[in-house]
Amino acid sequence: MSMSRAKGAIPGVTGAAKTDFAVLLPYRAGPSGAAQSLLFSRWMTSAQPWVLVSLLGIALLWPVTAMAQSNYSLTQATDALWRWMPFLVVGGFSQNILISFMTMAIGTLGGVLLGLWQVSKLTPLRRFAWFITQLFRNSPWLVLLFIVMLAFPFEIKIGSTIIAIPDWMKAVFGLSLPIMANISEIVRGAIQSVPTGQWEAAESLAYSRSQTMWRIILPQCFKRMIPPWMNWYAILTMATPLVSLLGVEEIVTLSRQAMEAEDNHPELLMPFYGFALVIFFAYCYPIARITIALERKFQVKL
Amino acid sequence: MLEAFQTFFRELADTYPKWNFIFFYDPSQWDRVISGLWVTIQLSVVCVILSVLIGVGGAWLQGSPLRLVRNFVAGYIQFFRNTPPLIQLLFFYFALGQFTPTYSPDGWLEVPIISNVGWAIISLSFFAGAFNVEIFRSGIESVPESTIEAAESLGMSRLQIYIYVVMPLAFRVSLPALNNNLVNLVKTTTQALAIAVPELLYEMVSIYNDYSTAQNASMLVLFVVYIVLVGILVLGMNRWERSMKIPGYGS
Numbered sequence: 041m042s043m044s045r046a047k048g049a050i051p052g053v054t055g056a057a058k059t060d061f062a063v064l065l066p067y068r069a070g071p072s073g074a075a076q077s078l079l080f081s082r083w084m085t086s087a088q089p090w091v092l093v094s095l096l097g098i099a100l101l102w103p104v105t106a107m108a109q110s111n112y113s114l115t116q117a118t119d120a121l122w123r124w125m126p127f128l129v130v131g132g133f134s135q136n137i138l139i140s141f142m143t144m145a146i147g148t149l150g151g152v153l154l155g156l157w158q159v160s161k162l163t164p165l166r167r168f169a170w171f172i173t174q175l176f177r178n179s180p181w182l183v184l185l186f187i188v189m190l191a192f193p194f195e196i197k198i199g200s201t202i203i204a205i206p207d208w209m210k211a212v213f214g215l216s217l218p219i220m221a222n223i224s225e226i227v228r229g230a231i232q233s234v235p236t237g238q239w240e241a242a243e244s245l246a247y248s249r250s251q252t253m254w255r256i257i258l259p260q261c262f263k264r265m266i267p268p269w270m271n272w273y274a275i276l277t278m279a280t281p282l283v284s285l286l287g288v289e290e291i292v293t294l295s296r297q298a299m300e301a302e303d304n305h306p307e308l309l310m311p312f313y314g315f316a317l318v319i320f321f322a323y324c325y326p327i328a329r330i331t332i333a334l335e336r337k338f339q340v341k342l
Numbered sequence: 343m344l345e346a347f348q349t350f351f352r353e354l355a356d357t358y359p360k361w362n363f364i365f366f367y368d369p370s371q372w373d374r375v376i377s378g379l380w381v382t383i384q385l386s387v388v389c390v391i392l393s394v395l396i397g398v399g400g401a402w403l404q405g406s407p408l409r410l411v412r413n414f415v416a417g418y419i420q421f422f423r424n425t426p427p428l429i430q431l432l433f434f435y436f437a438l439g440q441f442t443p444t445y446s447p448d449g450w451l452e453v454p455i456i457s458n459v460g461w462a463i464i465s466l467s468f469f470a471g472a473f474n475v476e477i478f479r480s481g482i483e484s485v486p487e488s489t490i491e492a493a494e495s496l497g498m499s500r501l502q503i504y505i506y507v508v509m510p511l512a513f514r515v516s517l518p519a520l521n522n523n524l525v526n527l528v529k530t531t532t533q534a535l536a537i538a539v540p541e542l543l544y545e546m547v548s549i550y551n552d553y554s555t556a557q558n559a560s561m562l563v564l565f566v567v568y569i570v571l572v573g574i575l576v577l578g579m580n581r582w583e584r585s586m587k588i589p590g591y592g593s
Binding site (some may be wrong): 175 | 426525530535550568
């Protein structure tokens with residue numbers, strides 16, 4: 041707390057009273073508005089291993105209590121899940137991972153470009169990059185997905201060759217828009233977090249602006265950008281089931297098909313959706329752990 | 343004025359069949375858009391209020407002396423924040439919805455007591471509420487022990503301390519994070535489409551399913567409407583944040 045007090049003032053009367061009691065302690069949830077905050081990963085890593093076990097437990101035990109009288113038993117349902125599991129993982133979840141990888145690749149390329157533009161000296165370019173970033177950061181993912189899925193052609197003609205774009209690829213474009221905007225914010229934040237002294241020092245050594253950026257600023261930013269970047273990867277992976285709403289084949293779509301193939305017994309819902317919940321958790325949890333560990337390792341020492 | 347507006351879009355649709363803003367000149371389609379927007383706003387408002395209540399209540403329960411209660415809250419948070427909200431919605435509506443009792447309004451139909459809108463509200467509120475509990479807990483942690491002891495020495499009960507001393511301070515501190523989460527919640531309401539809640543996205547999608555020429559137009563309007571909605575929310579929240587700021591706290 042900074043408080044300028046006139047000399048000779050009486051504490052508590054003409055100025056603020058001097059006290060040992062802090063009014064408020066620092067808020068520890070991290071910088072909330074900043075794109076760099078690792079809220080998601082931090083929350084996820086605070087989960088204990090028993091969470092995974094209890095998630096599985098809830099998914100499996102509920103039907104036992106609720107549907108004890110039905111003739112389609114729980115063992116049959118779990119057997120069905122067991123039979124379909126390789127199919128769900130190989131055909132479904134691997135597709136989710138593929139989508140998340142591709143989206144991250146495209147989103148990172150676009151995001152780095154936008155982020156660099158956001159700190160550009162050219163005002164129109166900076167404004168434009170800021171506008172695009174805010175536009176895609178603040179629109180719902182599902183709306184963007186729908187727009188891209190419908191607006192994109194299903195094939196492109198280059199000369200006489202026709203290149204078909206599979207619908208999962210279109211989903212990748214749709215998801216990469218919000219990712220791009222968020223990564224742009226990460227890049228901008230990381231560049232601005234480098235003290236201005238660095239810029240001035242580089243300038244005094246006669247580095248040009250782009251040299252300063254590429255040789256001095258960005259190498260320092262890189263380490264700082266890795267944890268929030270991975271944080272967004274985990275968030276993205278959690279968002280990939282959205283593409284099932286547009287008919288793209290992935291774990292939720294395939295779970296539904298598998299349940300249909302098993303005659304749509306309501307008892308199947310719990311194990312199948314429960315399995316989807318658990319597999320996402322199992323995949324994202326280690327990523328979140330590594331993110332937090334890296335953040336600790338790369339922490340700027342002041 | 344309205345006539346000219348309608349004629350303009352009707353002519354636009356005639357000249358450029360790909361840009362058929364049907365809802366701007368067909369009153370029945372316009373009603374669909376408005377009803378969708380209304381459902382989105384209602385859904386957002388109800389979920390925001392419920393999730394804040396869940397957050398406040400959960401954060402209070404987390405400070406409970408009973409270990410069982412604390413563990414229960416911890417389990418709830420872990421379940422909701424570590425799984426995709428879409429799967430939560432499907433899980434609630436299709437899996438849990440199977441087991442809710444039904445009633446008969448007319449003696450013939452069997453209607454479950456919780457409709458799809460009900461499940462969307464429950465699922466989304468609990469989803470955002472789990473984050474809110476954590477946000478409020480961090481806020482509560484920033485209230486020093488000495489302040490609580492001071493309140494205790496004045497003979498306040500645990501609930502009184504929570505309502506009159508801790509929460510007013512903690513709320514201000516956690517407001518930025520809370521705002522972020524609430525904006526995110528409003529964006530997540532679009533996912534209620536998965537269980538056929540007739541909100542804006544659902545209505546827009548069904549309009550272009552009915553009129554394929556309206557595809558570009560409905561997507562454009564949908565995008566603009568959401569940008570405006572979220573923009574208003576973000577601006578409002580920022581103003582609120584500024585007016586609730588604790589002087590001298592934070593940077």
